Amino acid sequence: MAQLGNPTNTIEILNKYKFVIQKKFGQNFLIDTHVLDKIIQAADITKEDFVLEIGPGIGTLTQYLCENAKEVVAVEIDKMLIPILNDTLSEYDNVTVINSDVLKLDLTALVQERNNGQPIKVVANLPYYITTPIIMDLLERHLPLKSITVMVQKEVADRMQTGPGSKDYGALSLAVQYYAKPYIAANVPANCFMPRPNVGSAVINLALHTEAPFEVKDEKLLFRLIRASFNQRRKTLVNGLNNSAELPYTKEEIAQVLSTLGISENIRGEALTLEQFITLSNQLYVLR
Numbered sequence: 036m037a038q039l040g041n042p043t044n045t046i047e048i049l050n051k052y053k054f055v056i057q058k059k060f061g062q063n064f065l066i067d068t069h070v071l072d073k074i075i076q077a078a079d080i081t082k083e084d085f086v087l088e089i090g091p092g093i094g095t096l097t098q099y100l101c102e103n104a105k106e107v108v109a110v111e112i113d114k115m116l117i118p119i120l121n122d123t124l125s126e127y128d129n130v131t132v133i134n135s136d137v138l139k140l141d142l143t144a145l146v147q148e149r150n151n152g153q154p155i156k157v158v159a160n161l162p163y164y165i166t167t168p169i170i171m172d173l174l175e176r177h178l179p180l181k182s183i184t185v186m187v188q189k190e191v192a193d194r195m196q197t198g199p200g201s202k203d204y205g206a207l208s209l210a211v212q213y214y215a216k217p218y219i220a221a222n223v224p225a226n227c228f229m230p231r232p233n234v235g236s237a238v239i240n241l242a243l244h245t246e247a248p249f250e251v252k253d254e255k256l257l258f259r260l261i262r263a264s265f266n267q268r269r270k271t272l273v274n275g276l277n278n279s280a281e282l283p284y285t286k287e288e289i290a291q292v293l294s295t296l297g298i299s300e301n302i303r304g305e306a307l308t309l310e311q312f313i314t315l316s317n318q319l320y321v322l323r
């Protein structure tokens with residue numbers, strides 16, 4: 036089977052199987068070999084790596100992963116793509132295709148069974164309609180992960196990488212940076228996909244922290260604080276946290292903790308760094 040990463044071979048395989056592209060599954064297939072090389076490079080895939088690919092599509096990126104990794108497990112939701120994948124990946128004996136919604140799969144069990152619970156790499160050209168839920172799910176499950184290297188909407192990549200002071204800074208930035216170090220490896224124009232998406236894209240690499248950068252007394256509380264701060268972005272932090280039904284603290288308690296941290300009580304949540312959110316949450320934690 037020929038390599039798929041170009042328009043001719045992609046159209047040929049789609050025609051051979053009379054495949055109808057499903058917008059509802061976010062299907063935009065890669066047709067540019069430079070971008071495929073860039074993804075493999077950004078993920079630093081070697082013959083030591085066990086890779087989980089989310090949404091293999093017709094197998095374009097999967098072929099590259101099979102060439103470069105030790106083993107690949109590819110999870111695809113669309114059952115109409117399974118016969119195509121059996122065809123396009125027939126040359127490789129280091130790949131398993133699973134027909135499932137990745138959000139419904141027990142990934143912890145999969146990593147345990149297939150890789151003895153050792154850390155894996157996730158690589159994907161993600162379906163844009165569920166990018167954030169997939170990334171948050173991978174991070175919050177505390178799966179054994181080395182890194183996540185994914186193609187996402189450019190705007191989402193920016194949100195993951197940015198810090199305080201930017202309009203893109205928010206709950207996603209803090210959640211991602213709590214677990215990993217983000218790095219945008221490439222910007223990718225719409226003409227590298229078939230069909231073309233309406234937005235620009237980027238490849239982002241999230242290298243999981245091997246040790247927690249800060250000690251957190253209660254992760255749930257930390258993320259409640261972050262959510263409450265950005266739910267009411269225009270409010271001061273004191274009001275935002277006090278208005279949240281998820282949090283028990285009075286305005287006075289919040290203001291007092293802020294003052295012991297040397298932070299103005301008129302500050303908005305969007306001005307706080309991850310480290311400041313963590314200190315705030317550790318101090319509020321001991322009050323209850």
Ligand code: SAM
Nearest residue numbers: 060063064065090091092111112136137160162
């Ligand atoms: N990897 C291919 C490529 O780069 O050409 C296809 C990428 S396409 C942007 C996203 C793929 O994810 C599609 O094949 C789509 O069917 C699949 N997909 C969408 N939602 C999914 C889900 N919840 N679980 C697993 N796969 C999903």
